[in-house]
Every structure is written in C-alpha cells, then in structure tokens.
Amino acid sequence: MLDEQSEANLLLENVGKSYGRKPVLERVSFQIAPGEVYALAGPNGSGKTTLIRLVTGLAFPNSGRVLMLGENIHEGGFAVRKHLGAVVEAPAAFYPYLSGRANLERLAWLSGLHSPAERIRDVLFMLELVAVADQPVSAYSLGQRQRLGLAAAILSKPKVLVLDEPTSGLDPDGIQKVHEILKEQAASGVSVLLSTHHLREVSAYTDRVGILGGGRLIDEVVMEGASERTRLRVSEPERALAVLQTLPFVESAELKGEVIVAQGPVSRMIKTLIEDGHEVYEVSADYFDLYEYYRERIKHA
C-alpha cells in the first residue's frame, strides 16, 4: 500500500468537507497513478465539484488530506501546483478584453514557463484555436472558451490534470477532440481526474470510475476487463455460481438475476459447468454499460 501511495500522483485520504453543520463530503479516499484516468460520477449535489475544488487546493478540507506528488496541496505546498493543470468551471473563465493568446501568455508567466511562445502555439494548434488566437476572448463562442480552458490546463505540461465537466458546452467534434487529448495525456503518463455526467463517452478510456452519492464515495468501478465479461444462462444458476467461484482461472463471477456474469476463459468455464451437470442455455458477451451500472448504483445508494 505504501508503495502504491508513493507512486500515486494524486492521493486523497479520508477527505471531508462540511459547510456549517451540513456535511458535503465524508471520508473520501482514492488515489490516481501516473497515466490513469479516474472519472467522478454522481448526481447533482453529490459533492463532485466540491471534491474537485478540494483536490485543486481552491477549497480546504475539514478533515483528511490531499497529496499531489507527495506534497500536501493545502499546507504551503502551492509550488506543487506547477504540476497541476485544471479546469474547474464550465465554461472556463478568461480576461475577456485579452486575446486567447495573451491570456495563455499570462498564465504561462504565472506558471513560471520560460519562453512559452512555442508551447502556446502548440496548445492552440492542438485545440484548433489558432484562427481565433489573437481575437479577444469576449468574441469566443462557448465551445471555443471551453477548448481554451483545456489549452490553459495542459499548457505547463502538468502531471495531474483535473477537469470538471470538460465536454460541457462542446459540439460533437469538440467532445471528440477533448477525449482524444485526454487519452493522449494519460498515455504520456499524466494522471487525469475528471467529473462527468457523460459516462458512456468516457467509459472507453477511463480506468476507474468513482461514484459519489450523498457526499460519499459509494462505489469504485474498475473498467479494465469490465467489457471482457461473459453472461451465462444456465440451469441451477446459484449452484453454478458457487462452482465458478471455486475455479482459479475465473477472475470474477456474480449473479445478476438469473444470469451469471463471469470473467475468465469462456470455453473452460462452459466445459466445467457441463461436466458438473449444468445445462448451458445461452452464452453471450456482457457489454458493461457504465451508465446503466451507475443508475443502478445510485438508485440503491
């Protein structure tokens, strides 16, 4: 555990926040490794935005701590924010009388970037904002401002990227662009934390999804392998489940209604069940629907 913690770019330990007597977040803990994408999901008022503000150091927790690259972000560790890129509001806010480029120049200066012109050119190109780069931000559309926000977030080549609803207000092309960039960032070792309502969009590249409900982290879904599961409709499903759970090559097995959802080599699982006297009526791939899972989870929270 200690090794895992020391490797995590972002670590939350029992983070709690309340306003007056009203708790908004309670004992939230998770960590994000380099290159990992962690999505926060939850209904409105579940505490996602508060959590994002706590993680980025904009708000202060009543309990627990947030470590970014091993440094407590709330205790004088402001320098560690040079590794942070974030968009915490949609649309991202900029000085409206300055051009997009001039806004980025000022942010680059605050981030301590030396000779940032080339990097600014790169991120403007990446976000397809070159054509409007020298126009005042007041003339930007909602989507352009949102893309400029992402450009600002990745400007200083952060190791931790935190985004609150990054695709809000974007058209389909813009959404696609943002997802591509987030995938690229993660592939280059950046830890990405994002809050989203669009679970189906992000499920393709998210490693884990934290589900917030009532200020608590009520579930954490590991996406790796989630789409490689198999649905088995067999006779005596409860007994069949017990059999599957004893098999070393079966990574997971659970009963959903009358259907067993299992992860493991399909042919070996079927062979074992037949040898045990079960009849196998149906075998199909279990396409994990994160959104459906989320709805179920929230409903029962």
Place this chain on the structure above:
Amino acid sequence: MLRFTGWEIVKMLHLRSVRLGLAAAFVLPIIWTLAPGLKKVYGLVLVSGWQVPSLALLAGMEFLYPFLIAMAAAEVLGAEVSMGTLKPLLLRPLSRTRFIGAKLLAALFYPLLVLAVSLAASLLAGLPHGLGGFFGGTGLGAGGFAGVGFLTAGGALAETVKAYLLAALTLMPIAALSLMFAVWFSNTTAAALGAIATVLLMRLLVAFPALEPLLLTSYLNLYLHPKDLAMGLSLLFIYTLGFGLLAVMLFERKDV
C-alpha cells in the same frame, strides 16, 4: 512582485468602477469652478487657479473620493470572483499571500491615481483664472483662502501637491478596508457597502470623545491640519497595515 503588482494595476484600470471613478475625479473640479453657488457655499470668489484644487479636494474628500476608493478596491477582487478568473489564477503555482498582496498594492495605488487625475483636472480648470503668483491662499496652507500675503506659483504648487499626497494617504486605509471586506464577502457591492458603512459609523463615533483621536475618520482632513501629521500618519499606517494583514490572513485559508 513588482511585475505582478504592475499587472494588477493594469487589470484594475480595466474595471468599470475604476474608469468611472477617474472620470468623476476629472469632471468634479471642472464643474466646481463653474458652480454659481460657490460664493454662497464656501464664501469664496476665485482669485487664482491655485484655489481650484482645494475646492475639488474639499468637495471630493467629504464623500465622493472615499466612496470611489471603496468601490474600486472592492472590485479589484470582486471582479475576479464575478468573472470567474480568480480560480484559474489560484490554480497556478502562486502563493495566495503574494496574490492578495499585489491586489492590496494596486488598491493602495488607486487613491494616488484618483487624486492625481483630480489635481490635473483642477489645474486645467484653474488655467482661466491664472496659475501665477497671487495675493491670497490656496485654501490648503496658512491663512486658508485668504492667505498670508503674496503666494508664489512654486509655493502654491508645493502646498497643493503636499495636500493631495496627504489626502491620498488618508484614503489608503479605506482601500485596505474595502479589500478586506471583498476577501470576506467575495462580492464587490457587499464589500464596498461594508467599507462605507464602517467609515460612516466611525464618523458617528465622534460622540465618544475618548475614541475620537483613534478613529480613522478623524484624519480624513489631515491635509488641512498638518499639526496632527505625526499622529495621523502613524494611525493611518497602522489602519492600512492592519486591514491589509487581515485581508491576507483571511484569504490564506479562504475557500474559493
């Protein structure tokens, strides 16, 4: 820090309340010299353009300048909150103390700017009355407007600049107070109202004679009473520093 403060001043100059304040500071002396009731209100017939700055200062320091300063200092932070630009700035590797310190310096610079504009406009408005030596007083030195004999142009300029500088210094605690309220309330209007209400309340506290020497408002007309200079400046400095430090301390752990 210097560059950061410079940027804060540039940002401040984009604020609507700041531009409005500077325009008011420019217009007031010009209107005042044209006012037909001048003799009735101040018992004064202008004999020199050097008397116009005093008129503008007397009129402005009563309420207008403290109000303009309170509004602008509140908006220095309040505008960042309402535009949403505060959060992106604080996401950068920037100490909050440095950030609010630069805002405080910008807010403290504003009284100097307002009074510089007012002085420039006063001299402009005074031009038709002449800016040479004259028999009389500027209203800001010995003998008031009647003066103590012949006053050279250089003497009048020195008296005027000194009075304007002192007036600017007396407005600085109001700027610091307003910024402190802006940190507290995260809202321009509430902060400006808080600062103005505090100043008005302090004015009422003259009913407690023991408190009077310690009140900020007792020194708003310091430029007319140079004998209180040492005590007045010390107290104004303490007030400015105190409000500034409170702003820094509040902001250090403020949820944004």
